[in-house]
Amino acid sequence: MRSAWTAELVKVLTVRGFRAGAVLAGLALPLTSLLVVSSGGLGDADTLTSGAATGSMSSLVAYAAWAAVVAGSEYTQRTIVVSLATVPRRPVLYGAKVAAAATIAAAGAAAGAVVSLLVVAAVTPSGHRLGDPPALLGVVLASGAAAVVGAAIGVLTRSSTGSIAVVIAALLLPRAAAGLLGGLQPWIVGASPGTVVTQFVQGAQLAADHAYPGGAALAAVTMLLVALAVATLGGLAFARRDG
Amino acid sequence: MPPESPTTSRPGLAVEVEDASKVIEGVTVLDRVSFTALPGRITAFLGPNGAGKSTTLRAILGIDHLTSGRAAIGGRPFREHPQPVRVAGALLSPDAVHPGRTARGHLSVVAASNGLPRASVAAAIDLVGLADIATVPFGQMSLGMRQRLGLATALIGDPAVVILDEPHNGLDAAAIRWLRAVLRALADAGRTVLVSSHLMGEVEQVADDVVLIDEGRVLAAAPLRELVGSDAPGALEDHYLDLVGSR
Numbered sequence: 001m002r003s004a005w006t007a008e009l010v011k012v013l014t015v016r017g018f019r020a021g022a023v024l025a026g027l028a029l030p031l032t033s034l035l036v037v038s039s040g041g042l043g044d045a046d047t048l049t050s051g052a053a054t055g056s057m058s059s060l061v062a063y064a065a066w067a068a069v070v071a072g073s074e075y076t077q078r079t080i081v082v083s084l085a086t087v088p089r090r091p092v093l094y095g096a097k098v099a100a101a102a103t104i105a106a107a108g109a110a111a112g113a114v115v116s117l118l119v120v121a122a123v124t125p126s127g128h129r130l131g132d133p134p135a136l137l138g139v140v141l142a143s144g145a146a147a148v149v150g151a152a153i154g155v156l157t158r159s160s161t162g163s164i165a166v167v168i169a170a171l172l173l174p175r176a177a178a179g180l181l182g183g184l185q186p187w188i189v190g191a192s193p194g195t196v197v198t199q200f201v202q203g204a205q206l207a208a209d210h211a212y213p214g215g216a217a218l219a220a221v222t223m224l225l226v227a228l229a230v231a232t233l234g235g236l237a238f239a240r241r242d243g
Numbered sequence: 244m245p246p247e248s249p250t251t252s253r254p255g256l257a258v259e260v261e262d263a264s265k266v267i268e269g270v271t272v273l274d275r276v277s278f279t280a281l282p283g284r285i286t287a288f289l290g291p292n293g294a295g296k297s298t299t300l301r302a303i304l305g306i307d308h309l310t311s312g313r314a315a316i317g318g319r320p321f322r323e324h325p326q327p328v329r330v331a332g333a334l335l336s337p338d339a340v341h342p343g344r345t346a347r348g349h350l351s352v353v354a355a356s357n358g359l360p361r362a363s364v365a366a367a368i369d370l371v372g373l374a375d376i377a378t379v380p381f382g383q384m385s386l387g388m389r390q391r392l393g394l395a396t397a398l399i400g401d402p403a404v405v406i407l408d409e410p411h412n413g414l415d416a417a418a419i420r421w422l423r424a425v426l427r428a429l430a431d432a433g434r435t436v437l438v439s440s441h442l443m444g445e446v447e448q449v450a451d452d453v454v455l456i457d458e459g460r461v462l463a464a465a466p467l468r469e470l471v472g473s474d475a476p477g478a479l480e481d482h483y484l485d486l487v488g489s490r
Contacts, residue, residue: 007356014348015341073341081306081339082349082396085331086356088305088322243306 001096004087008100018070025062026108030116032058037120047131048124049201052117056139056197059112061171063143064150067101068163071154084243094238098151098231105147106140113139138200141220142193145227152234185209191222255282255435256317256403258303263312265298272298274459280437285430287450288439291487295459296439300408304333316404328357328400334393334407342382346373346392353396367399386413404435411442423449443480457487
């Protein structure tokens with residue numbers, strides 16, 4: 001498994017577009033946060049930490065789309081033939097693929113969160129509290145989960161472009177359709193990756209109908225379980241289909 | 244053209260296909276295919292386009308699932324071997340490399356996937372004569388270069404079994420001669436070589452055994468000389484066309 005995981009990392013490192021995509025997804029957080037904060041978007045009650053997480057949704061979408069493109073490209077470029085001929089145990093290959101996407105997204109998100117905090121601190125007028133920087137762990141967890149879902153959808157759709165549309169819809173629909181969810185709204189919206197981040201960094205300010213009933217930690221666990229379920233669906237399809 | 248060829252002696256493993264059938268959306272593409280490719284011999288896998296050659300080769304490697312029957316290398320399914328590229332190396336499609344990845348990058352992925360040392364990447368590049376263009380993106384390579392990279396992919400693990408699907412496509416005369424020498428050296432070193440081709444003249448020169456398939460069924464599986472009953476040039480082509488027709 002470790003060799004297969006390493007190979008998946010090397011796959012990303014050896015294609016310029018994949019490398020650039022990962023870097024851009026990591027930069028999406030500090031750049032969006034900078035844009036919001038520098039245009040006066042930080043309220044009096046906001047902390048530097050919550051300001052640093054402002055752009056988290058753009059980063060989540062970017063990592064999910066990136067993971068979907070990388071996974072889907074195995075089919076659009078037909079490289080899956082070589083992948084299966086060198087790692088024929090499908091659960092190992094698929095697990096390595098998903099784990100590598102999550103690893104890169106989580107590492108990139110961690111770096112992006114630190115940069116975002118530094119940037120926001122640099123451009124924000126004094127008077128704002130630092131807040132709780134470890135809460136940015138929520139960005140790391142959500143980015144990893146988004147990448148897992150993206151990779152799984154890339155394998156399910158076998159298409160780079162098609163999978164982007166699906167992952168963006170999967171990430172944005174819960175919030176966009178919140179009003180249609182009735183009593184399920186806090187359970188579904190509250191466990192969506194973007195809201196999980198918000199609950200981590202500024203839980204007290206979140207509207208009650210968006211806050212997960214069990215709190216931020218349970219929301220994160222639910223999010224990870226949903227990501228695991230989507231990954232399992234992708235794995236089952238991967239095992240059954242021809243390469 | 245690289246002067247070297249892989250000749251380290253290693254015990255070969257037989258490739259066994261038994262009653263392999265595959266049905267896709269109601270269409271039978273393999274119909275109880277059975278044959279064995281033996282160590283130390285070059286087995287040519289022949290048949291017209293759409294006969295089921297590629298599907299069979301993919302099934303041996305577990306890339307495609309069989310509806311029934313079995314395909315094994317060394318007595319067990321390919322996926323059950325702990326270090327697959329040491330067991331079987333394959334060239335199934337010369338285009339199965341990301342266009343933005345270089346030859347070195349592609350082989351680095353393959354080497355990493357099976358824990359091969361980094362030196363194996365350089366050795367494989369040298370073996371197929373790609374050292375000068377090792378850093379050129381795959382998308383900028385000619386078909387001949389792509390075939391060579393495919394061969395490097397197949398040989399990087401110094402495998403006991405080599406499976407090549409139409410490896411002659413895109414190769415120039417010198418490269419075909421080189422490939423002939425490589426295949427012979429592999430078989431002489433005890434490896435199992437299973438190669439599909441449409442070039443009957445080439446097959447006549449290198450093959451020890453022939454498996455002939457058409458419409459998903461094996462029409463013949465025998466040593467080349469036994470099958471054609473003659474050493475005369477063109478005898479295999481005549482026999483082939485007799486069996487599959489000239490359509």
